[in-house]
Amino acid sequence: MRLLLVEDDESLIDLLKNSLPKQNYVIDAVTDGEQGWAYGSTYTYDLIVLDLLLPKVDGISLCQRFRASGYHMPILLLTSCHASVDKIRGLDAGADDYITKPFDLEELAARMRALLRRVNSNSLPVLSWGSLQLDPRSCKVTYDTQLLSLTPKEYGLLELFLRHSHHVFSTDEIIDNLWSSKEFPAEATVRSHLRKLRRKLRIAGAPEDLIETVHGLGYRLKWQPDNADSKATTVIQEEITANKHSKHLKAIAAAWEKYREKSRNQLAILEQVPRVFSEGSLSFYHQEQGRLAAHSLAGNLGIFGFSEGSRLARELEGILQGDTDLGAEQIFHFQVLLTALRDELT
Structure with a gap:
């Protein structure tokens, strides 16, 4: 999941950039409203986390600009203002939710998951494809009940394929989804991550071509006759381990x-x-x-x-x-x- 953070407090940026990638978010962080607009209108994000009080362009105005320009992805507003009028202004400007500072990191993560669930019905349930299962809440991946130990990029690749199980992803699309705008990985880097992911799946008992190469186009999950309409299934688990x-x-x-x-x-x-x-x-x-x-x-x-x-x-x-x-x-x-x-x- 790719996230744009627009926040002028460097200490909070450091905290979120340390914490959220552990939950497999790819983060672009900027410190004023003008940069927020430049990034948000240029790149594709699954979610925007936006501070209310920003230099150059305030959070309310930036939120209104995104909505007026047809931006439909969820926006979560961060505010230090406890007055209900400020929260109402933010929601009326187009924000989907808000959280008041100081906040608990786990509450912030839960609100982000809730917003993503509204957009994508597969954001919280366990994602499955045959014997392969991925739980976005616990970040656990299993094949035939065997737990796989994946790096963040390997996990991101697998989640991307599972969420869009019939889509063929080019290398450029993979980079756009799994790397921040300040990173410029080579195509060989993507192939290396794919090769390692395939090897770990194979060791766990998955078919060698579970992630297949569509020559000239990219990569996708291989269609399985006994699970052609594989869908995410909800599994109730502990929210926080x-x-x-x-x-x-x-x-x-x-x-x-x-x-x-x-x-x-x-x-x-x-x-x-x-x-x-x-x-x-x-x-x-x-x-x-x-x-x-x-x-x-x-x-x-x-x-x-x-x-x-x-x-x-x-x-x-x-x-x-x-x-x-x-x-x-x-x-x-x-x-x-x-x-x-x-x-x-x-």
């Missing part, structure tokens, strides 16, 4: 190490607010910079598991986003919250 949960935790831990220094810088920005207030020089610039820092912390800390830190940052953001000048009582409350937030992160 211990192994998948462990991968999520490792991805979060790796991303937090990258984000930790940025969180310190954001705290430093917030610490300037009471200092410049005491000097009598608190300006709109300082207040707005502090608000943006608190807003980013509120969204990201929850994702990294700091639910209390996220709540404190949200309160700090609320103090700074008022239209009136801050008074001594508000600054005192601000300092109390800031001290608690600093303690939470140390």
Whole structure:
């Protein structure tokens, strides 16, 4: 599945680029609305994940532009805004669903699967072709109950063939579906992945030509007389295995190490607010910079598991986003919250 992520928060991009490929998503990530339009209108994606607040072109406007241009693939909106009016605006603009920051990675993945299921009825059920079965939820592949250990590209190839079991895929089509726009694999690379996948299937007992070559055209699953109308069958299994949960935790831990220094810088920005207030020089610039820092912390800390830190940052953001000048009582409350937030992160 190919995904376009339009998000200006680099730490969140790192986290999702670490986590989602483990669920066999191929990700293109861009950081502003103009790039989002350029990529979304040029390449084909199964799903777009779009932040509400973006530089250059905001998420609402970008969503409207996609829909006005006939783009029908699902759009999932990421928002730090808890007000229902913002969510309504996003849905009215053409978004299919939204999730509020901070969010749980497993909830995000579940919402993505739900959106893909609406477009493709085969997105969640187990995909089968004779004795071959692939479960997109657990990412497990079996042949005649024997578990196959596949690389991400081998898994992607097999899923592509199973979802479009009567389609002949050229090498270029395979590259477009399984590699990001920034990767340029040679045709020999595709053939190498196919050769290794065929070998693993053969070792598991599958026919040698289960994935057949249609000379001059490409590759497809070979028609099977006893399973000509092979369809996906629904198998109820656990949504999240211990192994998948462990991968999520490792991805979060790796991303937090990258984000930790940025969180310190954001705290430093917030610490300037009471200092410049005491000097009598608190300006709109300082207040707005502090608000943006608190807003980013509120969204990201929850994702990294700091639910209390996220709540404190949200309160700090609320103090700074008022239209009136801050008074001594508000600054005192601000300092109390800031001290608690600093303690939470140390």
